[in-house]
Amino acid sequence: MGRQQRQGGGGAVHRRRLVVLAYPVYFELLASVAAGIVTMIWVAGLGGAAVAAVAVATNVENLLLGLALIGGSGTTVLVAHARGAGDTAARRRAVAGGWAVCAVLAPVVAVGGFLLREPLAALVLGTAHGPEVALAASYFAVSLPGSALLFAQLQLDAVLKGGGDTRTPMRLALMANGLILVLDPLLIHAYGITGAALAMVLGRAAALGCGLWVLRRHRTAGARVRVARAALHTLRTGLPMGADFLLRMAATLALVGVVGRLGVASVAAYGIATKAMYVATMAFYAVRQAAAIHTAELLGERGGGGEQDGRGGLGGGGERGVVGRQTVLVAGVLGTLAAAVLFVAAPAVLAVFGAEAETARQGAVFLRCLGPYLILLACFIALGGVLEGGGHSAKLLRITVLGAAVQLPLAHVLSGGLGLSGVALAMGAAAAVQCGALALLVRRVRQAPAPAFSRAA
Numbered sequence: 001m002g003r004q005q006r007q008g009g010g011g012a013v014h015r016r017r018l019v020v021l022a023y024p025v026y027f028e029l030l031a032s033v034a035a036g037i038v039t040m041i042w043v044a045g046l047g048g049a050a051v052a053a054v055a056v057a058t059n060v061e062n063l064l065l066g067l068a069l070i071g072g073s074g075t076t077v078l079v080a081h082a083r084g085a086g087d088t089a090a091r092r093r094a095v096a097g098g099w100a101v102c103a104v105l106a107p108v109v110a111v112g113g114f115l116l117r118e119p120l121a122a123l124v125l126g127t128a129h130g131p132e133v134a135l136a137a138s139y140f141a142v143s144l145p146g147s148a149l150l151f152a153q154l155q156l157d158a159v160l161k162g163g164g165d166t167r168t169p170m171r172l173a174l175m176a177n178g179l180i181l182v183l184d185p186l187l188i189h190a191y192g193i194t195g196a197a198l199a200m201v202l203g204r205a206a207a208l209g210c211g212l213w214v215l216r217r218h219r220t221a222g223a224r225v226r227v228a229r230a231a232l233h234t235l236r237t238g239l240p241m242g243a244d245f246l247l248r249m250a251a252t253l254a255l256v257g258v259v260g261r262l263g264v265a266s267v268a269a270y271g272i273a274t275k276a277m278y279v280a281t282m283a284f285y286a287v288r289q290a291a292a293i294h295t296a297e298l299l300g301e302r303g304g305g306g307e308q309d310g311r312g313g314l315g316g317g318g319e320r321g322v323v324g325r326q327t328v329l330v331a332g333v334l335g336t337l338a339a340a341v342l343f344v345a346a347p348a349v350l351a352v353f354g355a356e357a358e359t360a361r362q363g364a365v366f367l368r369c370l371g372p373y374l375i376l377l378a379c380f381i382a383l384g385g386v387l388e389g390g391g392h393s394a395k396l397l398r399i400t401v402l403g404a405a406v407q408l409p410l411a412h413v414l415s416g417g418l419g420l421s422g423v424a425l426a427m428g429a430a431a432a433v434q435c436g437a438l439a440l441l442v443r444r445v446r447q448a449p450a451p452a453f454s455r456a457a
Contacts, residue, residue, distance in 0.1 A: 014294070015326040021290035022283075022330075024170035025161075029282040031170075035177035035203075037275075039196055042184045050193050053136035056124040057143060057197075059253065061150070064109060066246035068151045071101035072158035073292075074238025077389055079162025080293045084300025095159050097230030101238070104231070106151035113144030139197045146201035149208055156211045161293060168214055176207035240393040244384075244400050251404040258411045259423060266420055268355065269363035276349045276367065277374070280338035284331060284378045288385035291327045295389025298323065324386045324442070328379050335378025339371035362420050369424035376431035380438055387438075392445050399441065403434040 036058060043054050075098030082090035113120065121136035122128040153176075157169040180203035187195030252274075259270045342349070346367040350360040387396045407430035414422030 011322050011326050011329075014323050015330060017294055018287065018290045018323075018326060018330055021164070021166050021293055022286040024166040025289050026283050026286035028157075028166075028170040028173040029286065030279070031173045031177040033278055033282065035180045038181055039184055039200070042188050043193065043196055046188070046192060049130070049132040050135055052125070052132045053121075053139055053193060054196060056121075056136055057139050059249075060120070060124060060140075061143070061147070062249050063246060064147050064150065065154075066242050066249060067105055067109065068102075068154045068242075069245050070238045070242035071098045071105065071151070071234055072154040072238065073241035073388070073393075074098060074101070074234040074236075075155065075158040076162040076289070077237055077292055077296045077391075078234065079159060080164070080296035080389070081300040083163055084297035087300070093226075093230040094162070094234065096227050097232075097234035098155050098158060100227045100231035101234050102151050102155040106148040109151070110145045110148040113140060113147065117141050117144060135193050138192075138194050142194055142197035142201060146197065146204065149201060149204040153204055153208050153211065156208065156215055159215060160211075161289065162296075164293065164297070166290070166293075168211070172207040172211050175210065176203040179203040179206055237391075237393070240397040241388055244393070244397050247397070247400050247404060251407065254404075254408055255411060255423070258408065258415060259420070262415060262419055265356070265358040266362055268359040269350075269366055269420060270423070272350060272355055272359070273363050273366050273370075276342060277370070280334070280342070280374060281377070281381070283334050283338070284381040287327060287331050287334065287378075287382040288388075291323065291382055291385030292389035295323055295386045297389075299390060324383060327382050327386055331378040331382030332375060335375035338378070339374045342367045342374070343371060366420040366424055369421050370427070373424060373428040373431050376428065376435050380431060380434050383438060383442075387441070387445070390445070392441070395441055395445070396438075399434050399437045402437055403430045406430040406433050 040051065040054060043050050075094055078094035078097070079091055082088075082094055117140035118133075118137045121133050121140060125133055125136060127133060153172070157172070160166075160168050180199050183199035183202060184196060187199045189195070191198060256267070256270070259266055346364040347360065349367065350363045355363055384396050387393060407426055410429055411423045411426035414426050416422070418425065
C-alpha cells in the first residue's frame, strides 16, 4: 500500500489495512482455542483427575507463550519496520536475531521442563500427592519438550507477519489444530493423557514443517549478520511485549484466587464466563497485532525517506495519528458488539456449558456486567499495538502493571459485598484507569524522538 494511496484515501484506507491484517490473526487464535476445548472434551472421558491435569498444563503453556512472545513480538515489529523502510539488511538482522533468541530460550524451557516435570506438576496443582499429579507429570513429559515447537512456530509466524502476511500463519494454525482434532481420539484412546500431549506436538510439528518450507521462498542472500547483536536488539524490542502478556496471565490467575472466596458456584461461573470472553478478547489482540505491524511499517517508511515530522510514531496530525484513531474505532466497535452479544446471550452461553442453576444465575449476571470493561479493554489492547509498533512498549508495560495493581485489591474489596458483580466492577474500573493513563501516554509520545529500533544499525 503506497503512501500516496493512503493519503488519498484517508482513514478508510488505514482501517481496511487493519482489518485485512487482523481477521486472519483472529481465526488463527480461535482455531487454537477451539482445539483446546475439543481436547478437554475427549480427556473428560478419562476422569476428573485427567481433566484437572490438562487444565493446569494449559495454564503453564500460557505462561510459556509469554516467553515465546519475547522473540516473536520483537521480530514482528523489527521486520515490519525494515519492510516499510525497504531495508533488506535490517530485515535479515531482525529475522536472524529472532531465531537466535528462539534458539536460546526454547532448549532451556524444553530440557528444563522435562527434568522438572514432577515438581512443576506438584507446584501448579498445589499438592504433591494424588493421581492428578502423576497424570500432569506424564503430560508434561511430552508437552514441555514439545514446547520447542511452539517457540519455533511462533517465531516463524512472527517473520511472516512482520512481512505483512497474516494469512499463512492462519492457514498453518488451521492445519495444526485440524490435525490435533483428528489425532486426539486416536491417541487419547491408545495412550491416555499422554496421547493428548502427543497429538498437540504432532500437529505443531506438521505445521512447522510446512511453515519452514513456505519461509524458504522468502529467503534473501546478503552479508553475514552479527547474530549476538541482532539477538540483543530483538530482546530489547520484544521483552516488554512478552512481559506484558505474562503479567496479564498472572493477574488472571490471581483473580481466580479472589473469586475462590465466593464459593464453588462463583468459581464455575467465572470460569465459564472467562472462556466466553476469550472469543471477544482474541479479536482485540488480533487488532493489536495488526496495529503494531501497520505502525511499524509506517515508521519504517518515514525513516526510509517518508515524512520527517520528528515524532515517535503517533504524530497528532500525521499518518500514524490517523492509524491510532482508526485502531480505536475498529476496537471500539468490536468491544461494543461483544458487550451487546454477551448481554443478550448470557443465559444461552451458560446453558451451552451445562451450568447448574446457581452457577448459571451468577454467570449471567457477571457477563451482563462486563459491558463497560469489554469496550474499554478493547480500546486499550488495540491502541497498545500502535504504541508497540511505534517503539513505546516499555511505557505501555507500566500501564499494565498499574491496571493489575488497581484491579486485584479492588476486586478483593468489592467482591465481599457484591460477589461476581463486584469483580466485574473492579475489572471495569481498572480498565478505565488504564485507558486514562494510556491517553496521557499518547499525548507525551506525540513529540517524542524516534524509538531506538528505528535507528538501529
